[in-house]
Amino acid sequence: xxxxxxxxxxxxxxxxxxxxxxxxxxxxxxxxxxxxxxxxxxxxxxxxxxxxxxxxxxxxxxxxxxxxxxxxxxxxxxxxxxxxxxxxxxxxxxxxxxxxxxxxxxxxxxxxxxxxxxxxxxxxxxxxxxxxxxxxxxxxxxxxxxxxxxxxxxxxxxxxxxxxxxxxxxxxxxxxxxxxxxxxxxxxxxxxxxxxxxxxxxxxxxxx
DNA sequence: ACGAGGATGCTCT
DNA sequence: GAGCATCCTCGTG
Numbered sequence: 001x002x003x004x005x006x007x008x009x010x011x012x013x014x015x016x017x018x019x020x021x022x023x024x025x026x027x028x029x030x031x032x033x034x035x036x037x038x039x040x041x042x043x044x045x046x047x048x049x050x051x052x053x054x055x056x057x058x059x060x061x062x063x064x065x066x067x068x069x070x071x072x073x074x075x076x077x078x079x080x081x082x083x084x085x086x087x088x089x090x091x092x093x094x095x096x097x098x099x100x101x102x103x104x105x106x107x108x109x110x111x112x113x114x115x116x117x118x119x120x121x122x123x124x125x126x127x128x129x130x131x132x133x134x135x136x137x138x139x140x141x142x143x144x145x146x147x148x149x150x151x152x153x154x155x156x157x158x159x160x161x162x163x164x165x166x167x168x169x170x171x172x173x174x175x176x177x178x179x180x181x182x183x184x185x186x187x188x189x190x191x192x193x194x195x196x197x198x199x200x201x202x203x204x205x206x207x208x
Numbered sequence: 209a210c211g212a213g214g215a216t217g218c219t220c221t
Numbered sequence: 222g223a224g225c226a227t228c229c230t231c232g233t234g
Contacts, residue, residue, distance in 0.1 A: 045226075085217065086225065086227060087215080087227050089227075136228070138227050138228060139227090178226070179226070180225085181226060205226095210232100210233090211232085212232080214230090215228090219223105219224090220222105220224090221222085221223085
């Protein structure tokens with residue numbers, strides 16, 4: 001299992017978000033079962049996007065980037081983890097995209113567990129069905145034990161990394177508006193494996 | 209099956 | 222004080 005290098009992430013964000021479908025997220029921990037999840041749902045966020053957590057840091061008219069502010073890490077090295085707390089209780093995992101100096105990130109929204117069911121069930125005691133282990137962005141971070149300790153780490157090497165699984169792709173990709181946002185709703189930047197049972201059950205933001 | 213409401217903490221106004 | 226890239230529980234059909 002060979003991890004993706006920084007070059008893989010140093011590309012247009014939408015392309016990375018689509019390409020990550022069908023690849024795997026891997027977490028290795030000493031003395032514990034390895035956790036592997038096949039990515040079935042992602043979202044893209046770019047620097048000119050009002051829903052982006054670094055929106056306004058880059059001024060397109062002058063080409064200048066602020067030195068600090070919320071989400072400044074999203075302009076850093078491609079392949080870096082951007083982990084943040086949402087609604088005061090759930091950690092969400094993003095991977096930084098685009099070349100350094102350009103902002104962008106892909107949110108990992110859902111995976112299908114391939115290895116590590118035991119650990120995931122331990123961490124996700126609320127899950128009644130197997131798909132509830134990882135069919136949402138906050139659920140998968142809990143199942144994989146991902147929190148702010150991973151913020152800023154490189155997702156190009158263990159203990160947490162991405163890798164290829166299947167070649168060629170053996171699924172149909174579907175698209176929708178992103179979920180849970182109020183700005184940038186018109187951008188069709190949620191990507192998922194059509195009909196897959198581990199896709200999150202939430203409703204896209206452009207629907208009633 | 210589905211919808212309403214609450215939990216809970218950090219950032220920006 | 223509001224808003225937030227969410228999840229869970231408890232109602233009603």
